[in-house]
Amino acid sequence: MENRCEAPIGVFDSGVGGLTVAREIMRNIPNERIIYFGDTARVPYGSKSKDTVLRYSRQIIRFLRTQDVKAIVVACNTASAYALEEIKKELDIPIIGVVKPGARVAGKATKNGKIGIIGTEATVNSGIYTEFIQAQNPDIQVLGKACPLFVPLVEEGWLKDSVTAEVAGRYLDSLMEQGIDTLILGCTHYPLLRSLLRDIVGEGVTLVNPAYETARELKELLKREHLENPCTGDCEAERYKFYVSDLAEKFKEFANSILPFDIEMTRQINIEEY
Template identity: 50%
Template structure:
């Protein structure tokens, strides 16, 4: 029995799709979320910058006495997770590991597509980890930098979104993939559009779901689940004020929260 919260950090507000899955799978756990809205996006930035930012984010969450941390941001998981494991003792989970496991369970023809930010694709983290576990797999990756601003603009189902998805995905489809990893926390917001473009025969893999299940199992094994009956408390911190928090909150969590603004450069 352990009431300490689970810490979740993301480059901004996309990580709320991970919060959604954690709330669903572990409704009684307390959650502290940090979104680095002052320095978002991480996807176009270097490994060094992303790792520096991620360490500051972990140091901040540690002040909230978290019992485990989820790196909701795919770019940070891909580029910085190893460094974070070296630097800190707290258990830290990235979305990539669980996403890989789910993709391996999903594919039938061993051809997996991965879409993400430029930083995630450049890191080749998904590809390397999939091949380490199953060398016979074929992995095809594509950076889709316009998907995040489209999701944030709320253009998730219009003609611009459809054409953009077609432009980005036609190369992957030509390779004959049968599963597609949504390797960025914003992409589930475009799920319907992406699903229409790839068709029914390509299964979409959402690493957030798999991550939530993995963390639940870990807490059970360690005996540090929160056994209280009541719904967990959720606290949100951002490094800069943004209207987008509210709109993505409504879309992802179907309810509003008030974030507290703090200065991450102090950590």
């Protein structure tokens, strides 16, 4: 079993956003090796259909299996919302997404029973956060709002900007009016807007970052399944590997601005072949 434990965790996302999840895994479970895949040739997923996101996710999982991963983290909210439940049935290794951990913490955090969830059109329209939260407590009201401009604003680098603040104000207006006390950042790019969103919602609203909760859940899962990496071998040798379907250099630059260390290499593959 020891070899199995030393196998890497597969982490995937539609692009660079899932690095915020990978970062939390690196912080929380530093012993674990990671194979990250970002689907930069087909990004974004948030405006695409369930069938398409499911087909893309299956291709990525076929690729990750070639890398002999011991568990998979779907680091993309849209893929977690649209594909995880289907894919789980087809796999013989553990797989978790970012939605359930985020929903669980939000359900515990709310005091007035009003939770807001912001994300892509796909994530919000799927209603999956509502489903998971109300499975814990059917009395909780969940209010969703798609924020399609947030990802391009983050990618433009306008993280603390008057335009972004104006857009955020419009998006959050109705949620705030309805008195939410908890807000789920339901897209991997949104934690990068955390301080701007904090200014808009004020100190009275708890911000939930599913990335952080997912890393914690992964840690527990590995323990429960006896899959923790004992790190008896050479843990430093290429502990983290990064693959993308397009623009490896651009990905590396973005990754180096998010991760607490510099990536040396990113490899590009043709994901349509999987």
